[in-house]
Structure formats: structure tokens, C-alpha cells
Amino acid sequence: MKVLLKEGAAEPTPATILVPSSRGEVTFETLIGETIPTTKKGVIAESSEGPIIDAVNAAAVERDDRLVSGKSLAAHLRHLNKGLRDYEVGSKIGLQETNGRVLFDDSEAKRVNRAEGLARGDQIAIGPAIRPKAYMNARGEVVSVGGGKVEVDLDPGDRDRIERERGKPIAERQSIPVSCVEKVS
Numbered sequence: 001m002k003v004l005l006k007e008g009a010a011e012p013t014p015a016t017i018l019v020p021s022s023r024g025e026v027t028f029e030t031l032i033g034e035t036i037p038t039t040k041k042g043v044i045a046e047s048s049e050g051p052i053i054d055a056v057n058a059a060a061v062e063r064d065d066r067l068v069s070g071k072s073l074a075a076h077l078r079h080l081n082k083g084l085r086d087y088e089v090g091s092k093i094g095l096q097e098t099n100g101r102v103l104f105d106d107s108e109a110k111r112v113n114r115a116e117g118l119a120r121g122d123q124i125a126i127g128p129a130i131r132p133k134a135y136m137n138a139r140g141e142v143v144s145v146g147g148g149k150v151e152v153d154l155d156p157g158d159r160d161r162i163e164r165e166r167g168k169p170i171a172e173r174q175s176i177p178v179s180c181v182e183k184v185s
Contacts, residue, residue, distance in 0.1 A: 001046070001047060001048070001049055001052060001077075001081050002044055002045070002046055002081050002084040002085060002087075002089070003017050003018075003044075003045055003047055003052060003077060003080070003081070003084075004017070004018040004019075004028065004042030004043065004044060004045075004080065004084070004093060005017060005018065005042060005043050005044075005045045006018060006030065006036065006040075006042065006043075007040065007041065007042070007043055007092075009043075009045075011051070012045065012047045012051050012052055012055055013051075013055055014030065014031040014032045014055045014056075014058045014059035014062060015030050015031075015032055015034065016030065017030065017031045017052070017055055017059075017077070018030060018036060018042040019031060019073060019076040019077060019080060020076060020080070020095065020102070021035065022067070022068050022072075023035075026038065026095050026096070026097045026102050027095060028040075028042055028094075028095065030059075031055055031056060031058075031059030031073055032059045032062050032063060033059075033063055033065070033068070038094075038095075040094070041092040041093055041094035041105070041108065042092070042093050042094070043090065043091070043092055043093075044084055044087055044088070044089050044090060044091045044092075044093060044109075045089060045090075046089050052077065053074075056070050056073045056074050056077065057070050059073060060073060083104060085112070086111055086112055086179065087106065087109045087110065087111055087112065088109075088110045088111070088112055090110075091106070091108065091109035091110050092108040092109060093105065093106055093108075093109055094107075094108075114178045114179060114181060114182070115145050115148075115150070115178040117183065118142055118145045118150065118178075118181075118183060119142065119145070120142055120143060120144060120145075121141060121142060122141070122142045122183055123139065123140070123141060123142075123183070123184050123185070124139065124140060124141075124142055124150065124152060124176075124181040124182060124183055124184060125137065125138070125139050125181070125182050125184050126138045126139075126140075126152075126176060126180055126181055127180050127181065127182055129177075129179055129180045130176070130177075130180040132166065134161075134162045134165040134166050135162060135174075135176070135180075137158075138154055138155065138158035138159075138161075138162060139154075139155045139158055139184070140152035140153050140154040140155055140158070140174070141153045143173060145178070148177060148178050148179075149175045149176065149177060149178065150175070150176050150177075150178055150181050151173060151174075151175055151176075152173065152174050152175075152176050152181070153172055153173050154170075154172060154173075154174055156172075159172060
């Protein structure tokens with residue numbers, strides 16, 4: 001699971017794992033509630049779930065706040081993990097407010113290059129970032145890669161399922177954004 005840690009932290013602990021502020025501010029805070037200055041960014045790290053669950057439980061006990069429970073902290077981390085999966089470990093992420101929305105400040109982050117290593121003939125699965133959602137979990141074979149897109153020959157069974165869900169026929173060969181595919185073995 002990907003998490004954000006305070007700069008300089010090596011281990012995921014209640015005092016080093018960052019989540020968006022529970023006070024409605026455009027900043028991060030540690031699991032125990034320590035606010036991080038808006039100029040500071042978190043560093044993406046990869047960790048197994050065991051230490052993270054332990055940190056969440058310890059933070060919930062230390063906070064002793066009926067509005068911020070262990071369950072809500074875990075939900076924040078799961079949501080944050082979904083946003084972090086497009087970035088490489090070690091990247092720095094901050095928060096910024098744009099048009100009334102809080103977004104990642106990824107100016108110092110490096111995105112995962114999903115096209116790297118993809119070649120003609122590779123088997124792929126389409127992930128949850130795809131629109132329309134009917135394409136999610138479909139599999140296929142890579143025909144070509146270029147320009148941020150992957151040309152894929154869809155599996156006939158998946159193509160039939162998508163046609164039933166969408167109510168209209170689709171082509172066997174589809175152009176899918178690279179950010180929506182994952183190579184499978």
C-alpha cells in the first residue's frame with residue numbers, strides 16, 4: 001500500500017503517516033493530528049498493511065477524538081492510496097486549492113510510466129480509471145503502444161460483456177489510455 005510520510009521519515013508510524021487535514025484545511029496532518037505546514041510535502045512510500053493498520057489503531061487511541069476514528073483514518077488512507085498509485089515511490093506530493101477544489105501538488109512527483117515495458121503481444125487488463133466503466137477488468141493483447149495510448153485486441157468474451165452492458169456493438173480493437181492498463185502475466 002502506498003502512503004505519504006513526513007519528509008525524512010523512514011518508517012510508517014502514527015507520527016509519520018500523513019493524511020489530508022480533518023479540520024478542513026488545505027494541508028496534511030499526521031495520523032495523531034499534528035498539522036504539517038502548507039509549504040511541506042509528503043514523500044510517497046510503499047508499506048505492507050500490517051504496520052499501517054497498527055499505526056491507525058495507535059493513532060485513534062492517542063487522538064481520543066470521537067469525530068476522528070480509526071475507521072475514518074483508514075478510509076482516508078485507502079482513498080489517498082488510490083490517488084498515489086499513479087506516482088513513483090520517493091515522489092513528493094503536496095496539496096493545493098484550485099477553483100475551490102483541493103488537488104495534489106505533484107510538481108515534484110514522478111508519474112509511473114505504465115507504457116514502459118509494454119510491447120506487442122503482451123497481455124493487459126484494463127483498470128478502474130477507465131471510462132466508461134463497462135471496460136473495467138477487460139483483458140486483451142497489445143497491438144501497439146504510442147502517444148499515451150495502447151491499441152488492444154480485446155478478449156472476445158470481454159467484448160461480448162461490454163456490448164451487453166453498453167447496449168451497442170464495439171470494435172474488436174480498442175485504443176485505451178496507457179494510464180488505464182496494467183500488464184498481466
